[in-house]
Amino acid sequence: xxxxxxxxxxxRPGVVIxxxxxxxxxxxxEPSVASRRRLQAAIGGQDAGVERSRExxxxxxxxxxxxxxxxxxxFQGVDLAPLIAQTPAEHFDEFSYGSELVTQDxxxxxxxxxxxxxxxxxxxxxxxxxxxxxWLADRLADAWHARGPYPxxxxxxxxxxxxxxxxxxxxxxxxxPKGVTDPWPELDRAVTENRDxxxxxxxxxAWEHLxxxxxxxxxxRVMSRFGLTTGQARNLFDGLEPESVLDNPYNLYESGLDPSxxxxxxxRGLWPQDADARAALAADPIDEPVTEAEDDRRVRAASVHVLxxxxxxxxxxxxxxxxRKRLAHLQLEPMYDPVNADFEIAVRDFAPLIVKRxxxxxxxxxxxxxxxxxVSVLIAAAVRARVQAPALxxxxxxxxxxxxxxxxxxxxxxxxxEARNQIPHVGQRMPAIETETTAGAGGVRRVAxxxxxxxxxxxxxxxxxGAVTQxxxxxxxxxxxxxxxxxxxxx
Numbered sequence: 001x002x003x004x005x006x007x008x009x010x011x012r013p014g015v016v017i018x019x020x021x022x023x024x025x026x027x028x029x030e031p032s033v034a035s036r037r038r039l040q041a042a043i044g045g046q047d048a049g050v051e052r053s054r055e056x057x058x059x060x061x062x063x064x065x066x067x068x069x070x071x072x073x074x075f076q077g078v079d080l081a082p083l084i085a086q087t088p089a090e091h092f093d094e095f096s097y098g099s100e101l102v103t104q105d106x107x108x109x110x111x112x113x114x115x116x117x118x119x120x121x122x123x124x125x126x127x128x129x130x131x132x133x134x135w136l137a138d139r140l141a142d143a144w145h146a147r148g149p150y151p152x153x154x155x156x157x158x159x160x161x162x163x164x165x166x167x168x169x170x171x172x173x174x175x176x177p178k179g180v181t182d183p184w185p186e187l188d189r190a191v192t193e194n195r196d197x198x199x200x201x202x203x204x205x206a207w208e209h210l211x212x213x214x215x216x217x218x219x220x221r222v223m224s225r226f227g228l229t230t231g232q233a234r235n236l237f238d239g240l241e242p243e244s245v246l247d248n249p250y251n252l253y254e255s256g257l258d259p260s261x262x263x264x265x266x267x268r269g270l271w272p273q274d275a276d277a278r279a280a281l282a283a284d285p286i287d288e289p290v291t292e293a294e295d296d297r298r299v300r301a302a303s304v305h306v307l308x309x310x311x312x313x314x315x316x317x318x319x320x321x322x323x324r325k326r327l328a329h330l331q332l333e334p335m336y337d338p339v340n341a342d343f344e345i346a347v348r349d350f351a352p353l354i355v356k357r358x359x360x361x362x363x364x365x366x367x368x369x370x371x372x373x374x375v376s377v378l379i380a381a382a383v384r385a386r387v388q389a390p391a392l393x394x395x396x397x398x399x400x401x402x403x404x405x406x407x408x409x410x411x412x413x414x415x416x417x418e419a420r421n422q423i424p425h426v427g428q429r430m431p432a433i434e435t436e437t438t439a440g441a442g443g444v445r446r447v448a449x450x451x452x453x454x455x456x457x458x459x460x461x462x463x464x465x466g467a468v469t470q471x472x473x474x475x476x477x478x479x480x481x482x483x484x485x486x487x488x489x490x491x
Contacts, residue, residue, distance in 0.1 A: 062132050064117065065125050072125075083124065085110075085117045090262030104147035105227035105268060111140045112331055144273045148173065149181060149280035150224040152269075155233035160220055161206025162191075166230075168198045181280035184221065215242035221284060222249060226269035232258045246286050250301035254353055263305035264332070267298070273333060293336035299346035302327055304353055307369050316376070317357060317368040398424035 069075050069083060087095045088109035094102040095110075102110070115136045121129045153173070157165025172187045172195075180186075191199050191207045199207070211217050219242040223233070226249075235258040236245075244251045253266045270290045272278055282289075290298060306326045310318055318326070328337035338346065350356070355373035357366040368376075402423050409416055 062135075065121070065127060068125055083117055083120060085113050088113060088264075090260075090264060103227055104143055104151060105265060107143040108140065108147065108268065109264065111136055111143060112333070115140065116331055141273075144277070147227070147272070147274065147277070149272060149274075149277035150183060151227040152233060153183065153187075153224040155228050155230040156220050156224045156237060158230050159233040159237040160210050162199065162203040164198045164203070168195070171196060171198070181276050182283060184284075215246070218242065219245050222246060222286060223252070225249075225272075225281060226252065226266055228261070228265070232261050236261070247288070248297045249286065249290070250297050253301055254304055263301055266301070267332060270298075271333060293334045294338045294342040296342070296346040296349060298336075299327070299338050299343065300349055300353065302330060302332070303346070303350065303367070304369070306330070307354065307367065311369065311372065316372050317366045319359060319364045319366050321364065323367055 064083075064085065066084075069080055088106065091102065091106035091109055094106045115133065118129050118133050118136060121127060150169075150173070154166030154169035157169055159165075162168060168190060169183075169187075172183050172190050176183060176186060188207075188211070189195075191204060194200075194204070210220065219240075220237070222245055223237060228236070236252050236255070239257040240251065240255060244255070248254075249270060250263075250266055253261055253263045272281065303323060306323060307318060310326070324338070324343060328335075350367070352370050354367050355370055357368060357373070359366050399420075402420060406420070412420075
């Protein structure tokens with residue numbers, strides 16, 4: 001895939017496809033002047049760059065029309081995030097330096113993301129996007145074919161004790177006769193005859209020990225279907241029992257033994273889009289192959305993936321409607337949107353990885369990861385114990401304490417005077433229940449136990465424009481103001 005690259009020097013950047021020159025970038029929010037200049041430099045100006053890109057489209061390189069999207073008056077104030085091709089999160093490091101060499105799984109993920117954006121462009125901006133889409137489809141097919149049925153064979157051989165496993169795997173796969181997709185007999189011969197001097201005595205004994213254990217050998221064959229790194233292969237091959245992988249390969253992701261392993265890496269291995277790869281996997285299947293897009297094992301793993309991504313965005317819990325909507329928007333092949341019956345089948349096996357929570361007034365059911373459910377129980381128990389405990393005997397002169405902490409205002413306005421008068425009423429109760437709280441117009445932002453009465457004595461509680469914030473040493477809280485609140489510098 002030498003005709004394009006992605007540059008990722010900014011966090012989660014957008015990309016411009018290019019050949020041999022730095023890519024421009026866009027961030028999710030309003031692009032800065034520097035971002036605009038870098039974007040213009042990458043495409044060679046505004047109109048001229050667009051025209052040149054039209055002439056060069058589908059000849060090995062194309063440029064996404066970010067400049068026109070930025071300059072068009074009709075797009076001002078419009079959320080352009082869906083039109084930005086994002087670096088695949090699971091392959092972020094591979095693109096960190098604008099590299100022209102990525103793994104086949106990384107190429108497939110990037111091309112899939114580009115195809116998603118190009119599919120949206122015909123309704124947004126003029127261009128030869130049908131030809132670009134066809135070109136991307138051809139490159140995607142090439143990447144799937146180059147990936148083959150066993151992209152993880154080399155790392156798995158290393159995990160099994162063959163130190164030069166990646167080189168041996170490459171030699172074996174490259175030397176297979178045309179039309180032959182089963183590498184295992186040829187691999188066994190290569191090990192036995194020490195082909196090209198790649199198999200020493202220790203490696204040969206490791207191979208003999210592996211093949212003597214039928215379940216372990218089968219586990220290696222199944223795990224070789226996934227584009228694992230050497231580190232991932234070692235962690236998972238040593239950490240999981242064969243039965244766990246053979247019953248449900250998605251357990252590689254769900255186990256959490258290697259946080260760097262993405263759900264899409266496993267899903268891609270179970271749903272190869274190359275005919276030879278599908279034939280090879282069909283010839284050596286697991287006992288219950290994943291052959292349906294709505295397979296309950298796939299739905300559960302995808303739900304774990306969605307909840308993990310939601311947690312990164314600050315959503316500890318999703319209602320079922322929100323969860324299913326996000327499932328339907330995953331960029332998977334084959335895509336799926338499980339109907340009620342399929343989802344309910346998968347829900348039966350959600351526990352213990354995914355926990356159910358009843359929402360307020362029984363309006364709906366919520367789902368969250370098991371680790372977050374455990375944390376919520378601990379926090380709730382700690383807060384409940386403190387609330388129900390006898391109040392601390394705290395009799396402070398809050399007005400004096402507040403005056404000592406807050407800066408002096410020479411000519412306080414009405415809001416300032418009201419805030420200083422109301423602070424003691426709020427502060428008198430908070431220390432008594434031993435709880436640190438951050439609340440605002442959007443509701444309670446944070447609740448955590450305070451560690452000692454000393455923290456209370458050094459607290460600063462400020463009320464501004466309808467929002468209340470308690471700040472304690474060691475914490476960083478920001479006051480949330482209503483949308484109508486004026487901006488007051490220094491307050």
